[in-house]
Amino acid sequence: MKIAQDIHYVGVNDRTKHRFEGLWFLPAGVSYNSYIIADEKVALIDTVDVAFFAEYLANIRQVIGDRPIDYLVINHMEPDHSGSLALIRDKYPQIRLVGNKKTMEMVQGFYGAASADDVVVADGDTLALGRRTLSFHLVPMLHWPETMVSYVKGEGIMFSGDAFGCFGALNGAVVDRDMDIAPYLPEMERYFAAILGKFCVPVRNALKKLSGLELRMICPTHGPVWCEKVGEAVEVYRRMSHGESQKGLVVCYGSMYGHTRRVAEAIARGAAEAGVRKIIVHDLSVSQPSFVLADIFRYNGLAIGGPTYNGGVFPVVEDLLKRLAGRDVKAHKLAWFGGFTWGSMAVKTIAAYNEKMGMTPVGEPLEWKQGTSADTLDRARALGRSLGEAILA
Ligand SMILES: Cc1cc2nc3c(=O)[nH]c(=O)nc-3n(C[C@H](O)[C@H](O)[C@H](O)COP(=O)(O)O)c2cc1C
Ligand SMILES: [Fe+2]
Ligand SMILES: [Fe+2]
Structure with a gap:
């Protein structure tokens, strides 16, 4: 040809x-x-x-x-x-x-x-x-x-x-x-x-x-x-x-029984209330990593969360954190969240990865024990709003 x-x-x-x-x-x-x-x-x-x-x-x-x-x-x-x-x-x-x-x-x-x-x-x-x-x-x-x-x-x-x-x-x-x-x-x-x-x-x-x-x-x-x-x-x-991105939010979570997912949904809701129009939610057990990474490069906000799992964070979430720690994608606003049933490790693990990722934390990491109460979901929505405001600022 x-x-x-x-x-x-x-x-x-x-x-x-x-x-x-x-x-x-x-x-x-x-x-x-x-x-x-x-x-x-x-x-x-x-x-x-x-x-x-x-x-x-x-x-x-x-x-x-x-x-x-x-x-x-x-x-x-x-x-x-x-x-x-x-x-x-x-x-x-x-x-x-x-x-x-x-x-x-x-x-x-x-x-x-x-x-x-x-x-x-x-x-x-x-x-x-x-x-x-x-x-x-x-x-x-x-x-x-x-x-x-x-x-x-x-x-x-x-x-x-x-x-x-x-x-x-x-x-x-x-x-x-x-x-x-x-x-x-x-x-x-x-x-x-x-x-x-x-x-x-x-x-x-x-x-x-x-x-x-x-x-x-x-x-x-x-x-x-x-x-x-x-x-x-x-x-x-x-x-x-150059790490140039658009205003938008990628919410990435892993979840076995839906508690983490409900928190992720509430964070997305809060960001939408703050006026963010580009919001993508990825269940990391389903979405393919390269599509998730492309979205993260594209938008300036990231929320990431997963349950505590065998003394760490749920594997598909850790997989994404490892990939992000090995990539030059820093200029992002980051919020994170994670629950536990007997000993909390999810949010600590995500915080440790962000030492390498170098993203700018927004708000306090959201942590809960066992079920997701109405209060936890309210806090998630508030975290989403703060993240949304930081993204649009
Ligand atoms: C295989 C497995 C390992 C787990 N390991 C831990 C753990 O180390 N510490 C803990 O507090 N909870 C642990 N859990 C409990 C989870 O945190 C709990 O199932 C939680 O509801 C999961 O969140 P999800 O509803 O979003 O899936 C474990 C659960 C499973 C199934
Ligand atoms: Fe090549
Ligand atoms: Fe090639």
Whole structure:
């Protein structure tokens, strides 16, 4: 599929994987994008998951026929992209891999496939392909240490690796101008929250470093190619990496018998009374973590609660707390709540996690013993109102 002069999409769709990286729910699949630049030299940019190798090879041959491939540029070594590397090298023995020093170590470590002929590039190096020249820009920890982007000078085309990628398989078209992108932008946010949420500082550094490049087209390794909406894609990354959020509340709870849920409902009610209009309530036993994280990145208020469970907090609640403690999502107003039957630990556990999360506490943590009395629910509603006022302030 041609996306620009001499540049073709040769990626594949994975519509059967349930969880990306074994963790993140995929309701609409995912694409592994790879591109071919068929200039005087032929360069392949990244590969695809090895399970799709036969289809991938057919895509490549449809574009270049029997022509050899001169270079395989490796922007990112995660196996969803590097998985077909060794088989490509088998099919095209004369191919030269192009990557930085860290990439080549990983090529050897994962596939035992490094060669003395490979081209080791440093930050800013270039590679002439004929009519066009690629330049390479290291963007470490986006989201692995070897990650880089490749840029076509003059044409403003960036092969960005996972950056600006989305969950969601591609349905017919590849370039944004040829499709309805509405389902993909929230999926870019979910991808960011799940996979890049720990790396906001490296993302900001990368945006600063790349800001000198004119961008007319961004070709990521997942999801649509950004052309008309380059600005929107970059804006999502700017906003999310700076922790910018909208006014709104996410209420997250776990509950076995409904007491914690009733408190969560009362907190949501209180926030609505305070005038908050964006309120999302997640039962953490039901909602998928990546959707919960995306909502938390999106809105500036969070209420989180769970029952005391085996001397700690209910497991699905602790799971979210662990994920938040490992992410750069600080500028939030936080209220928390939790009940117990014989020995309270839930609210203490949440407080301990917030030492790492660094969110701004609002009001007193709400704690109750056994059943939820009318008084407890009144206090929950009042806590929701205080949180709502803090969110809107
Ligand atoms: C497996 C299990 C472990 C529990 N562990 C504790 C505990 O360590 N301390 C405590 O005070 N209550 C403990 N509880 C009691 C819960 O706090 C109580 O069931 C409460 O009603 C749960 O809140 P919920 O109604 O929102 O599910 C435990 C309950 C279960 C089922
Ligand atoms: Fe990746
Ligand atoms: Fe990826």
